[in-house]
Amino acid sequence: MTPHLAARATRRGVVGGLLLGVTATGCQLDPPREDPADAGPATSDGSSAGADDPDARLVQQAVAALGAALAVASGVARARPPLARAVAPWRDLHLAHLAALEASDRVRPQRLRGSPADLRTRLRRQEAELQRDLAGAAVAARSGALASLLATMSAAVAQQLAVADAGSAP
Amino acid sequence: MSPVTALQRALSAEHAALHVYGVLGARTSASATPDLLAALTGGYSAHRARRDQLAARVRDRGVEPVAADPAYEIPSPLDTSAEVTRAALAVEHSCTATYAWLVGQTSGADRALAVSALTNTAVRELTFRGSPEIFPGAGEHADR
Numbered sequence: 457m458t459p460h461l462a463a464r465a466t467r468r469g470v471v472g473g474l475l476l477g478v479t480a481t482g483c484q485l486d487p488p489r490e491d492p493a494d495a496g497p498a499t500s501d502g503s504s505a506g507a508d509d510p511d512a513r514l515v516q517q518a519v520a521a522l523g524a525a526l527a528v529a530s531g532v533a534r535a536r537p538p539l540a541r542a543v544a545p546w547r548d549l550h551l552a553h554l555a556a557l558e559a560s561d562r563v564r565p566q567r568l569r570g571s572p573a574d575l576r577t578r579l580r581r582q583e584a585e586l587q588r589d590l591a592g593a594a595v596a597a598r599s600g601a602l603a604s605l606l607a608t609m610s611a612a613v614a615q616q617l618a619v620a621d622a623g624s625a626p
Numbered sequence: 627m628s629p630v631t632a633l634q635r636a637l638s639a640e641h642a643a644l645h646v647y648g649v650l651g652a653r654t655s656a657s658a659t660p661d662l663l664a665a666l667t668g669g670y671s672a673h674r675a676r677r678d679q680l681a682a683r684v685r686d687r688g689v690e691p692v693a694a695d696p697a698y699e700i701p702s703p704l705d706t707s708a709e710v711t712r713a714a715l716a717v718e719h720s721c722t723a724t725y726a727w728l729v730g731q732t733s734g735a736d737r738a739l740a741v742s743a744l745t746n747t748a749v750r751e752l753t754f755r756g757s758p759e760i761f762p763g764a765g766e767h768a769d770r
Contacts, residue, residue, distance in 0.1 A: 545758065552760045591745065595738045600730030607729040607741045608761040611722070611748035615758040618749045 511602050514593045518606060519559040521589045526550040528582040530565035532575045539572060543579065549616060553609045580620060587613040632731035633684050634692045636740070639724040640677040641694035643717050646701070647673060650714055653704045662707050665753045666714060672750065673721070676743055683736060715754035721747040726763030 529547045533540035554561045568575060590610035597603040647670040654663045681691040701713040725744035732740055748762035 549758075549760060556761070587745075591741050594729060594741050595734075600732075603737060603741075604726050604730035604764065605761075607744050608726050608764040610741065611726075611745045611762045612758065612760055614745045614749050615752060615762060618752050619758055622752075 511597055511599050514597055514602070514606070515557055518590060518593050518609070519554065519557050521586050522550050522554050522557070522559075522609075523563050525582050525586045526554070526561070526563045527566040528568070528579055530563065531568040532579050534565045535568045535570070536572055536575055539575065545616060545619075546579070546583065549612055553612070556605065556609075576620075580617065583613055583617055583620075587617065627731055629732045629736055630684060630687050630689050632728055633680055633736065634689075636724055636728045636743075637677065637680040637684060638692050639721060640673055640680060641692070642698050643673045643721055644670065644677060645694065645698045646713065646717050649700050650704065650710050650717075653710055654707070659707045662711060666710075669714060669718070669750055669753070672746060676746075679739060683739070711754050715751060715756050718747050718751045718754060718756065722751065722763035724763075 526547060529543045529550065533543050533547070551561050568578060570578070587610050590606050590613065594603045594607035594610060597606060647666060651663065651666045651670060654666055656663050684691040701709075701716060704710055704713060722744060725740050725747060728740040729737055729744060744763055748759070751762070752758070
């Protein structure tokens with residue numbers, strides 16, 4: 457298999473396999489927390505889903521981080537409607553990544569206030585944190601396929617940050 | 627595939643990238659397209675550094691790093707700055723896919739290097755008129 461084909465083959469199998477492993481123990485991966493400010497339990501029943509599976513835990517953490525970023529992007533759009541179009545690429549990216557992790561995209565926009573510049577700064581800080589989290593999770597993953605998936609997500613966020621730094625987006 | 631074999635493959639890809647970058651630089655005018663030449667020079671330096679990192683990791687395992695081939699297929703034509711830019715983008719696309727693959731074949735410090743290289747090449751794509759992708763290096767459109 458060429459490197460190209462191997463990279464393309466990663467998405468469908470890996471997360472499905474991880475989810476199977478988690479659900480087989482009677483747990484489910486939770487959707488992103490509705491309010492990122494809530495430090496709630498990782499699962500709906502309060503248990504630590506996938507506690508025996510480090511990769512399932514990494515997926516949960518990635519989903520939480522993506523949910524938090526999506527909440528901020530949505531919050532920026534809500535706080536400053538003229539920015540909605542500019543933050544759309546961020547939202548689309550996070551929604552696609554959540555879908556790849558087979559997680560819910562139901563996230564309550566974070567309540568944000570401030571000038572457009574303040575909101576841009578808040579958004580970029582959140583995205584930079586997400587990018588680091590995803591890269592760290594990629595390095596930590598036991599599964600090579602999951603690692604590739606998380607690394608490509610991190611790279612995608614880095615691309616959007618570069619576009620934002622170039623001044624064409626928040 | 628063993629991690630060292632995977633590192634060797636990535637090293638081969640970097641050899642190819644450097645060769646193509648050298649040709650692209652030679653086809654680029656410093657006076658007419660200084661920004662493009664600067665981007666190519668930056669890309670060349672970054673790939674040379676990655677090549678050296680990969681070679682060092684292979685050598686650390688007591689294995690001789692693969693050498694560059696005598697010649698590589700060069701994209702053509704390269705008569706305009708747009709064609710040179712497209713060729714550079716293709717190089718970065720290929721390297722992005724290679725590093726996304728390498729991430730999955732390695733662990734620990736080797737994987738950290740691959741993750742970092744993946745991010746760098748993905749961002750460098752934008753320098754050559756690439757567009758942000760949902761899954762850079764992973765064939766984003768293959769699965770949507």
